[in-house]
Amino acid sequence: MSNTDSTSAKERWAAKQKAAGFRARETASRDRLPPGQRITTGFPVLDLGVQPEIPLEAWQLEIDGAVENPVKFSWEAFNALPQIEDVSDFHCVTTWSKFDCRWGGVAFRTLCELVRPKPSAKFVYFTAYDGYSTNAPLEKCLDDDVLVATRFEGEPLPREHGGPARVIIPKLYAWKGAKFVRGIHFLEQDRLGYWEVRGYSNSADPWKEERYS
Ligand SMILES: Nc1nc2c(c(=O)[nH]1)N[C@H]1C(S)=C(S)[C@@H](COP(=O)(O)O)O[C@H]1N2
């Protein structure tokens, strides 16, 4: 066997491994990609056309409603809470998905421990500094990947992606996560948010393709 032959055998082997790797990744992607979605490697920006500028000294997060202990956080107090990092996939109803988003901030569960929702609290209504709102069942917010994110990929959350702070509920379509979040209100009765009033699905499960109602 000549040197050239052994090199090309090696190359063929490498190519085969690479192809297998690609296939493995493709399969993994298919398992992770909800129906009707395609992967984007960029990070599109979706909003109502306003990206409010909120000076950190003026920023507040109000958490109230059917809770034992309503609170109003300043930026400083909010950042003094225990922090988590979580990597999750992001699915926009307009059919793009972004894999492996690394969010940092405060777990929704941590906020619940502080405000102590009453047993009658079944829904959450989120408000935002741009006038946006959205809603979700409390149960869906209690997963350990739900957070109020102040960081993205280890950096402060950029304004176009909802900074200073936004909500992330990875298992629902991304419109359920309020950018520029301002209030978290625990409710006994469901209240529809901005897009839910305009015909978007209330349940918003990407795996069931619950896009519009
Ligand atoms: N405050 C606010 N939050 C919002 C929106 C918005 O317009 N305003 N758009 C929603 C929609 S439809 C999506 S897909 C995501 C987009 O987040 P991104 O701009 O970081 O990609 O934010 C959601 N949260």
Ligand SMILES: [Mo]
């Ligand atoms: Mo969206």
